[in-house]
Amino acid sequence: GAVVSQHPSRVICKSGTSVKIECRSLDFQATTMFWYRQFPKKSLMLMATSNEGSKATYEQGVEKDKFLINHASLTLSTLTVTSAHPEDSSFYICSAKVSRVHEQYFGPGTRLTVT
């Protein structure tokens, strides 16, 4: 149980275009979903926390207009990288949890390359 999927696993896009990444909890309803970014040789860094039906809470230094997060249902959150630039190239990974439970369940991640 507790499976989280992410789509796509890899995406290459041109500079200036927007890219949407989906995160789905397949066998449970996630009250909270998280989006992380991993730079090469670095730790997973939290970008934002989203609760179903409400606006995402962004970490300091993360541009909310650049990284649009929508959490429309208890099983789906999306991250849209708007007007992508090469410096947005990174590994993006989501996780999901239910309330009052410690564990976060992670998706397999999305490798974004902006050319």
Added chain:
Amino acid sequence: ILNVEQSPQSLHVQEGDSTNFTCSFPSSNFYALHWYRWETAKSPEALFVMTLNGDEKKKGRISATLNTKEGYSYLYIKGSQPEDSATYLCARKWGKLIFGQGTELSVKP
């Protein structure tokens, strides 16, 4: 930022060897420590969530201990197998999860 440090960064062992690695974190205002195993091209898999000083948890050949007063946790793997090859991440919960950089374990047959 409350840094979480993991050591070593990478580790190469032979099949059958037992191994351990460390997660260090600030000891003040401790809430919980998470361990994950992350195999290439897969999702990080939750191993343990540790909350109490002196906690010791076990899952098969993998076990972990927690010392919140001195700010460290050890992860032990007994009799390493090639399928244990992965990156092992620890994360301290401080509102959000703050991750270490991971220890990359490679087990040679």
